Amino acid sequence: MTYPLSSDHRALQARVRAFADRFLIPHEVHAELNDGAFPDGAEAAARAEAARLGLCAMNMPKALGGSGLSTLEQVLVSEQIGRVTNGLGWLVTTPARCLAEVATEQQLETWVKPTIRGERHECYAITEEEAGSDVDAIRTTARRDGGHYVIDGEKWHVTSANQADYLVVQAKLADGPNAGTHALFYVECRAPGVRFVRTPAYSHTYAHHHPIVAFEGVRVPEANRIGAEGQGMAFTHDWFRYERLMIAARCCGAAERLIEEATAFAKGRIAFGQPIFDNQSIQFMLADSLTELWAARLMVYRLAEAHDAGEDVKILHGQCSMAKLYGSEMANRVADRAVQIFGGRGYMRENVAERFFRELRVDRIWEGTSEIQRSIIAGQLAKRGQEALIG
Template structure:
């Protein structure tokens, strides 16, 4: 089904087997701020590497798995079946980096990350910019052989477990003044501090603090690419991450369909199975149908990327995939809570956890409203036939 090759199915099966091992740890993570017992996470991460499920999006030239986009989607889809971000050990380092990394970045940051020895985070979002990257206030000023960085970044996901940061800023002065640049910065560099660490709806071990950069000095060797390239990397990252959000939403919806179907089949109400109640059947049928439609869309977008579709078309299609899949998963989660009834409101229940966790998929990497604006803009510029 879905035209998957034997290699695709083998990779998918390996990812499913590993995520099946992660699922029993969800309730412990939920009860312990997302954390697992000592040694468990490291063991599972090593298992993911041994199974070839890490750095799937990275070329073999830097030690990655060299998978197709569709294959990366298949792995991330299985990761989406697990709550509490336990499947984030299925790493996908920045695929745009190998082409532009200098020798220092390659040896110090990139290669160790692909090997699983280092972890990155992104300091891009700002309080008043939201999804509009063109409105950043953070600055970078060239000073001899260094750059001096200033700015306050919000929602710096995984900051507490990362050891280096990608920092995006507007260049102040020089030939590219007003354009954006991206820097890779050691987290322990002087001038970096956590302003506060807000509590979020989900229960995961990766925090999203507000982080201040005050006169942080980094060598010019830690400029990624060239001055003015920052937006191109951000756009590529957003295209990729939007597709990965869509993939994980497929996995979440599949898990929810399976769980609520099984519950409805076994639950007796007045001598009848809950699954035989027509209103419940309607929720199950709608959920399965929407999952089928979303999966078909996401796989097709992934195949287009592998075939080299025009980047502007890809931008719109990745937005379509994220928009439809994240909205779909949210509806499925809502139905699942309803099918489980009071049980669905208990944190020990997978429907309750996904109901909370999936809400952010309609916000981060560009809110649903932003995706709609991107899609409509590309429709106006390119027409329906180019996008479908």
């Protein structure tokens, strides 16, 4: 049996799939050979269609102009967007919902609402050269100076910074009663003291870059602080839970596309007088891939429903780690098998398997490495027991 989705959910799934098939996937090879860019006019058309379908800011409240989709609906959207290579689906935006939940009226009007409308673009400056998985090891500081904070530090892997006009910066408070705790701040990209150090080249071919950004005596008003002092880490954990689930969903979409493409190729590729699909070795790779995809999809859909039902966030934290761990590693295995099935073609950049082979690798690293996810899961098991986590 298939997963018991409602007719409305199936219709949403079909709409987003059709959107990806028509407005995104046809431009993948062009993007691969042109630094991640759409052909002329294609990006504007895709953005317009995404807006028409209500896909942008899908996680934000309707009252603020977002789509207000349920977590399950967001998973269904993310899964279909995951079928697309080259980051072309990143025009379906999901600003961190916690920003809206704690925003002052000024912050809503200055940053949150314009971002929801697509008029402004954000990026998140959290990771540092010596602080990746261990977020508490960040050295970026925010020091009080009257009604301002002065931020000093350097951030790495600032995804989409080249397309953003403001940053959400995580820093440790250097003084005051909350010294040593974390806070988040809105910082304009053009603020004095913000310096783009360099933009490293990465394995994937995305128009969204990941620069290193320095903050040198950057003064921001107290009004730019997000929430209260000391809440920064809680907001980051909330974002990690969300992103880990959506990464798992996108990995399901990638695996689905790879299985489709590899199966079609295997049926048509003739070697030694017969389709290579008839070879048991090929069948076994596809069978293993399909089985793992089904398991990951069941996990992701059920976890999305648990979020919508308001289940214990501490349990959900561990389960999001399980979904991200299994989904990302599953998709990497599927990509590896797909490259093998395509043979020499699977090593060509114009081939979907080659692109996914590179692109999916980072899903085992960002938003918490596979090793960190295992540590979280084991910690949850020790604290709460097996029944609490998986029934």
